[in-house]
Amino acid sequence: MSNPLIAGKAGETHLLLGNEAIVRGAVEAGVQFVSCYPGTPSSEVPDTFFRLSPEADYYFEYSTNEKVALEASAGAALGGARALCTMKHVGVNVAADPLMTLSYTGVPGALVLLSADDPGCHSSQNEQDNRYFARLGGLPVFEPASAQECKDMTRTAMALSDELDGPVLLRTTTRVNHLRGPVTLADAEKAPAPAGFQKDPSKYVPIPAFARPMHLRLLERMQRAMELAETSEYNTVTGSGTVGVVASGISRAYLSDALTLSGLGDKVKVLELGFTYPLPEQLVLSFMKGLTKVLVVEELEPLLENDLRVLVQTTGLDIEIFGKNTLPRYGEFTVGMVEDALRSVLGEAPAVRPVNPPEEGLPMRPPNLCAGCPHRASYLTTRKVFGDEAIYSSDIGCYTLGILPPLKSADLLVCMGSSISAGSGLSKATGQTVVAFLGDSTFFHSGMTGLANAVYNQHDILVVILDNKTTAMTGHQPHPGVEKSIMGDNESRVIIEDVVRGLGVTEIRKVNPLNQKKFTAAVEELKAKSGVRVLIAEEPCPLFARRAYGKKPQVTAYVTPEYDMSEGVMERVACPAFYQDDDCRLAVNELLCAGCMLCVQQSDNIKSKKKGDK
Amino acid sequence: MSVTPLRIFMTGVGGQGTLTATTLLAKAALLRGLPVTSGEIHGMAQRGGVVESTLLIGLKSPKIGPGEADVLMGFEPLETLRALIYLKPGGAVFSSTESTPPLSVSTGQATCPGLVDVEGRVAEVAGITGWYPCQSLGLQAGAAQAGNIALLGAVAASGVLPFGPDAVAEAITANMKPKIAAINLKALELGVEAAKA
Incomplete structure (x- = not known):
């Protein structure tokens, strides 16, 4: 049966996950090239592209990390293709290097970068606000608040990138990626085949002499983007009064519900921003005419708020701006919080909202390594041999759950790939015994460079690569080392052991951790040695083995x-x-x-x- | 379209099918032409942790804050109790009576309140309550996972939703393979009967 995300016709309405709607938006925009590194809350976007790829016209790849993913999409867009690159917010840190220069070179095709931010840290190590990246690099930004907008804005972002010849940021937050709502489809566009790369070093090779004019062209492009934001259908003014509210992203949904439920709708004038950067200054100024107070409703950083403060100051307006003095700079908002902020600006008392007291002392239900998870065996044995004194340098994946007692196998963690490099530095500086744990996908993502560094700089570290043959945490995506994916065999496998050997490691063992006797012997043997040692703990994730290998426990x-x-x-x-x-x-x-x-x-x-x- | 706003908070344990139930209910609402938004939290929650989701009719925000839910649906009694903070005092609570204890409880390292205590605590703050042996009803229909659908049946039959079990049945038929749909339709019916009993 063909999937409506690919084959759906104009006018059909489907209930879609925000992330599925992004896929449909890209398909409607005639996307030709999609690359990604998975990560919650973005993962259903690439996973849906992957699943539907046999019946679709686009090229799709899981790249080894976000920098590679963005560079791959950049190359495609430089050749004239329409490209979409997806990642979670911290992935953009990894991709920041190409991103900052891509806005200089621009792209003759089209390039949309999805950054899925995570206010509230539902499944992330921080709640950084990636709207900063748009300001740092010079990218127009769209921020949807509904499933319909996820689709529509993806399409518009692609068209805008095509028009401006520069990359565009589609910035979502967890609640938007993981909401469901009705989406009415439009027909899918068929983009012309990529024109091919047209040589012009002055445009595409940012040596200093060329980079300087590129920066000027970027500033001109952002000026044009601002003009387009002034009349964007996603930036709307409603209501009337002397008190204004400006909201962006998912905060627009909280605001809308707060107005519906509180009856305050006729007391305020509202500016909703969906095309949020560059700020449409004329629209904002005309909105602020006659206002005495403006409340800015945006989660995390006060970016719109500060832009508004600058605008009010430079135009000499007498308007009081409220924002982070009324609403928090961390975590997510709720409808109630937005309503109370509104009441406070209107000079009203906060709403009386009776709440049942939280139940105290209930046993927690933390996520746990699954029954049969090979990581449990790896941790159990390594701890038995190394004890409490060793420092366990962890990494990002299911195996971070080893932090919980009784395994307690995660003492420090910075970011993807840091287990080896941070562990190396720690051991060098303090002489402490360090065991690094990282997964197979993380090894390809950014463990390899740390391992080469450890070999070259003669660090003293045992690296345990927890090779469960898939990217388990984010939903069993493939990586270069897998034998299989849900689509079949991996025909171009990169063998982890060969890579490790190629990077210069001489002490290598590969053992199934579920064989406790052999695994214990390997850990003991490697403990007795010094220098860079690698133990590959190889056994598929049982959940994945059931799906991809048809392996059922007997x-x-x-x-x-x-x-x-x-x-x-x-x-x-x-x-x-x-x-x-x-x-x-x-x-x-x-x-x-x-x-x-x-x-x-x-x-x-x-x-x-x-x-x-x- | 003017619709009386309704906020439903759902909670359960990873692997129970909380999200499947949420999506089905959203599709049922959409079939009746209602403006619907639902929300869910994925990620770490899937490794046996708590899974929370929301369904909103006539509203746009996919998130429900403390004291904001008109209806609380719990697919596991301990999680029903934990989520009680989201219920508007006087709201409706529908819950499974059958427990999936957390690891700390099943291995004897912690204790968890018994069903009588949970029901008592819920009765203090809820206006309407309904308790059903969901997994058993699911098993009776043909699969333990269908227990969620039994709870949907009970809620739809109670009259707190702007549509009845017929809309849920239509959503099941339209979205599931015939064999699985048959089990879930049976579970739905068992839930409806349980609510009327």
Whole structure:
């Protein structure tokens, strides 16, 4: 059955996830080239492109990291293609180097960069506001607030990039990526085949002599973008009064609901900004005519607020601006918060909003490594050999969940790939024993450069590459080292062991961590050595193995009556398939057990049997 | 279109199908021509953690703050209790009675309030309550995961939504493969019957 995201016709309405709507917007814009590195909350965009690629006309790739992804899309757009590149907010840090210069060179085709920000840190290490990048690099910005706008603005952003010959930022936040709403489709455009790269070093090679005029052309482009923002259909003024509200992104939804629910709608004049940068100054000035107060509703940083303050100061207006003195500079807003901010600016008392007190003392339900996860085995063994004294330098992936007791295998973490390089520096500066843990996808993302550095600079570190054959955390995306993806075999596999050897590492072991005896021996052997050592802990993620390898657990662990609770397997291994039965004895939930047999290797009194056997 | 705004907060445990239920309910609302927005939080939540989602009719924000939900649907009783802060005092609570204890509880390292305590606490703040053995109803229909749909049936039959179980049934038929749809339609019906009992 053809998917409406590809084959849908104008006028059809579908309930779409924000991220699916972005895919449809790109398809409607005639996208030809899509590259990405996955990361929550952006992942459903590339995953949907990937899944639908057999029935679509675009080229799609999972790139090794965000810098590579953006450069690949840049190359395509320099050759005249319409390109979309997607990543989460911290990915843009990795891609910042090409981004800052792409706006100088411009792109004869079209290039839209999706930055999926995460206010509230739902699944990220920080809540940085990537609207700064647009100001730093010189990119027009669109910020949708509904599924329909996710589609429409992606399409418009692509058209704008085409028109201005420069990259455009589509900035979303978690709530927008992961909302669902009705989306009415338009027909998909068929873009002409890319014209091919036209040589012109003065435009595309930013040596200093060429870079200076490029900067002037960028400033001119941003001036034209501002003129287009003045009349954009996404920037609208409604209502009347002497108190104004300016809102952008998802804050527009909070504001709209606050006005609907509070009855304050007829007391304020509202400027909604969807095409948010460069600020349409004439529109803002005409909006502010007759206002005495303006409340700016934007999550995270006071960017629009500061722009407005500058505008008010330079034009000599007598308007009081409210923003971060009324609403927080961190986390997400709620409808209630926006309503109260509005009331405070209007001089009204905050709404009385009775709330049930939070329930105290409930047991938490933290996310956990799954039953059968090979990382549990890797952590258990490494800790057994290295103990509490070693410093465990962690990285970004499912395996960060090793932070939880009893495994406690994440002592420090900075960003993707930092396990090796930060671990190297730590060990050099302090002489402490460091074990770095990183996953297979993270190794290709930015672990390789750190490993080459460790070899060259003669660092002392044990690197455990947790190779579960997929990018598990973000939804089982492939990477260069995988054997399989949901689409079939990987025909151009890059073997991690070969890469490690090629980077100059001589002490390499590759062992399945579920084989505790062999794995323990390998860890002990490498512990006794110094310098850069690499242990590849190889075993597929069981969730992925079920999907891609068709591997279903055949056996289950069970606890014999001889097991003594003082053996402590439950406390040490902490598998989600464990429970205490009515007699307060350890038991294994056969439905949850993945048959990894890690616990069986911890006690002679835990045994295996075929699933279903008594 | 003028519609009475309605905010529904849903909570459950990763893997229970909370998001499937949310999407189905949103599709049912859309089938009845209602302006609908839903929201969900993914990511770390999927590794056995809490999964929260929202459904809003006549409103645009995909997020529900403390004290803002008209209806709270809990697919697991401990999570129903934890999410009670989102319920508008006097609102409606529909919940499964069947527990999936967190690892700390199932391994005896922590305790969790019993069902009687949970029901008592909910009764103190909710205007309408409904408790159903969802997983059992799901199993009766043919699959434990269909328990969510049984809860949708009970909620749709209670009259708190601007549409009835028929809209949910249409959404199931339109969006699921026939074999799976049959199980879920049965679960829906069991939920509707449970609500009327």
